[in-house]
Amino acid sequence: MRIGVLTSGGDCPGLNAVIRSVVHRAVVDHGDEVIGFHDGWKGLLECDYRKLDLDAVGGILARGGTILGSSRVQPAHLRGGVERARGHVQDLGLDAIIPIGGEGTLKAAKLLSDAGLPILGVPKTIDNDIASTDVTFGFDTAVTVATEALDRLKTTAESHQRVLIVEVMGRHTGWIALHSGMAAGAHAILVPERPFDVQELSDVVGKRFEAGKKFAIVVVSEGAKPRAGTMDFTSGETDIYGHERFTGVANQLSMELEERLGKEARPVILGHVQRGGTPTAYDRVLATRFGWHAVEAVHNGHFGMMTALRGTEISLVPLAEAVEQLKTVPAERYTEAECVL
Numbered sequence: 001m002r003i004g005v006l007t008s009g010g011d012c013p014g015l016n017a018v019i020r021s022v023v024h025r026a027v028v029d030h031g032d033e034v035i036g037f038h039d040g041w042k043g044l045l046e047c048d049y050r051k052l053d054l055d056a057v058g059g060i061l062a063r064g065g066t067i068l069g070s071s072r073v074q075p076a077h078l079r080g081g082v083e084r085a086r087g088h089v090q091d092l093g094l095d096a097i098i099p100i101g102g103e104g105t106l107k108a109a110k111l112l113s114d115a116g117l118p119i120l121g122v123p124k125t126i127d128n129d130i131a132s133t134d135v136t137f138g139f140d141t142a143v144t145v146a147t148e149a150l151d152r153l154k155t156t157a158e159s160h161q162r163v164l165i166v167e168v169m170g171r172h173t174g175w176i177a178l179h180s181g182m183a184a185g186a187h188a189i190l191v192p193e194r195p196f197d198v199q200e201l202s203d204v205v206g207k208r209f210e211a212g213k214k215f216a217i218v219v220v221s222e223g224a225k226p227r228a229g230t231m232d233f234t235s236g237e238t239d240i241y242g243h244e245r246f247t248g249v250a251n252q253l254s255m256e257l258e259e260r261l262g263k264e265a266r267p268v269i270l271g272h273v274q275r276g277g278t279p280t281a282y283d284r285v286l287a288t289r290f291g292w293h294a295v296e297a298v299h300n301g302h303f304g305m306m307t308a309l310r311g312t313e314i315s316l317v318p319l320a321e322a323v324e325q326l327k328t329v330p331a332e333r334y335t336e337a338e339c340v341l
Contacts, residue, residue, distance in 0.1 A: 001032045001095040003298060005052065007066040008040030008073075008101040008108070012124045013279030014137035014287035016060040016067055018100050021291025023057045030299060035092070039071040041108055044097070045081045047088045061284060064277045078108050082115045089117055096298035100124055102136075103323060106306060110319040113304040120298050121306035121319055122290045126275045129173040131327035132317040133308035137287040142169065142274040143179045149270055150184035150217060157215035163205055163257055163265040167250035169274050170221030174329045176274070181219035182337050188216070189337055190249075192223035193329045198231040198253070202260045209263065218257075224249050231256055289314050 003026055007015050019036065026032035034052040037043030050056070050068075060067055089097065096118045099109045102125035113119040123130045126142035146168050157164045166186075168176045174191020181189035188204055190196045205216045226233050233252060250267035258265040279287070290307045293314045297305060305316040 001026070001030065001299065002093050003032055003034045003295070004037055004044070004049070004089075004092070004094045004097045005034060005068070006037040006040050006043055006097070006099050007068050007070045007124075008099060008105040009070060009124075010102065010126075010275060011065045011070055012102075012126055012138035012275055013064050013141040013277065014283040015065065015070075015100060015124060016057075016063045017137070017279060017284045017287035018122055018124070018291040018294075019052070019067065020057040020060050021288040022098060022295055023052050023054065025292050025295040027054060030295065032295075035094075036068045039069040040101070040105070041073045041078055041085075041099070042071050043068070044085050044088060045073070045078075047092070049092075061288075062278050064279065072104065073108070075108075079111065082112065085112060086115065086117060094118070096120060096303070098122060098294050098298065102127070103130065103326065106130070106319060107323045109306075110304075110323055113319055118298070118303045119319070120294050120303055121322065122294050123306055123308065123322065124287075126176065127170055127173055128175040129326045129328070130322060131325050132306065132322040134311065135286065135309050137279070137283040137290065138275065139175065140282040140286075141277075141280045142176050143183065144280055145274050145277070146176055146180035146219075146270060147183040149268075149273075150180060150186060150219065153268060154184070154215070154217060157217060160264065161214045163216045163218065163254070163261065163263055165218045165220060165250040165254045165257070165265060165267045167220050167222055167248070167267065167269045167271075169270070171223040172326055172328070174221040174224065175327075177219045177221040177224075178329055178333060178337055184217070184219075186217045186219040188218040189334075190218065190220040190224040191329050191334065192221050192225070194331075194334060195225050195227040196230075197227045198256055198260075201253075202257060205257065205263075206261055209261070218253070220249055220253065222249060
């Protein structure tokens with residue numbers, strides 16, 4: 001077989017581990033040829049690619065980012081490029097395409113699959129918001145990075161008797177905030193699924209100081225918003241890809257809390273550091289398993305599907321199911337977190 005691989009959307013720890021796994025399984029065990037498209041779907045549309053052999057993937061298992069590069073393509077551009085993509089697939093003699101990406105990438109994969117292209121998706125996102133898989137690689141690394149940062153920030157917050165508002169990634173779901181906040185023993189966790197009441201938050205933080213505590217750590221997802229009418233809040237516009245541009249909830253919240261509490265409050269925005277750098281051992285293993293099973297799936301003709309972790313086993317789910325809805329933080333998980341804050 002001749003297999004094409006691409007990485008699309010935001011970079012994520014573990015992408016290179018998937019690429020490496022696909023190449024090793026395909027080339028060594030099946031005698032396949034693998035090519036990698038540069039910069040995601042853009043590479044497929046422009047027929048920009050490179051050969052991927054064992055030398056090309058040597059030493060990349062622990063490397064962050066993606067050796068193929070990544071980009072986002074406007075949905076309209078991709079829809080208009082279906083026939084061009086089909087032509088490139090035919091010209092290159094490809095038997096399968098393995099796109100590795102998050103929600104947007106998988107929606108594009110379904111679009112091309114519905115058009116008849118041989119697609120087998122691999123999910124990735126540090127947000128862990130793809131409902132059809134228990135976990136996505138990259139999430140463990142992001143939580144580990146955020147937790148380490150929170151552990152470090154506790155000491156400086158206590159030294160200066162401050163409230164620190166730590167903003168982590170999570171546009172629509174609060175999994176990183178929930179897990180890192182619980183792991184680090186944060187004093188409040190704010191997630192997009194549950195609009196917060198700034199007065200309630202102020203009361204929680206204020207009671208710590210009244211009890212003689214010298215600091216407080218609040219973890220907030222970038223997509224978290226206040227309950228309507230509880231705080232003046234500036235929302236961002238939408239970019240060309242349909243994503244909301246966030247205006248900095250930590251910045252706005254720190255000013256609000258400082259005014260209400262009369263205590264120094266500072267925002268700390270972790271940003272892209274959460275999705276860069278070396279993947280954890282867990283993410284390397286999960287990414288490697290996804291790559292291995294993706295190759296087996298294309299050899300068995302299971303197109304229009306996506307690899308998924310269910311329990312401890314890797315299975316396949318339809319792309320249509322994978323993009324049906326996001327996996328949000330359920331109320332009971334947030335209640336668990338409240339009990340240990």
